[in-house]
Amino acid sequence: MTAFATNGNDLYLGGGFQNINNLPHRKVAKYSLLSGLNDSNASCFSIYPTINTGRLTLYDNCGLKIQEIKVFNSLGQLVQCKSNSVEIIQEVDITGLPDGIYIISVSNFKFTHKFRVFKN
Numbered sequence: 001m002t003a004f005a006t007n008g009n010d011l012y013l014g015g016g017f018q019n020i021n022n023l024p025h026r027k028v029a030k031y032s033l034l035s036g037l038n039d040s041n042a043s044c045f046s047i048y049p050t051i052n053t054g055r056l057t058l059y060d061n062c063g064l065k066i067q068e069i070k071v072f073n074s075l076g077q078l079v080q081c082k083s084n085s086v087e088i089i090q091e092v093d094i095t096g097l098p099d100g101i102y103i104i105s106v107s108n109f110k111f112t113h114k115f116r117v118f119k120n
Helices: none
Strands: 002-007 010-020 023-032 045-048 055-060 068-072 078-083 089-093 100-107 112-119
Touching (some): 045 100, 045 112, 055 100, 068 089
Antiparallel strands (some): 002 010, 010 023, 045 055, 055 089, 068 100, 100 112
């Protein structure tokens, strides 16, 4: 599966599913049309599965260790926060939250990236 999107002068490419611990995750890369440079921020994190029943795995591809994970509901309200982690791989449990769309914000010491996940 491959997809692309543009936002101003930036091009986002996604697809090329890879496996970490035999579990699929998506890969996203950002390419600036102005500078021609890749932004490693977009591909620094992986999350799987993006369609799930409440258990997510987050992976820091840059090896910098995930510092903070925030979960927002579709109204933008913070519903869960986990911080001061020292792991490269983190599990997030949203089984107690209602089914719907959630935004997962993941930060390490250099980057922050947001993912949209569907809980059903």
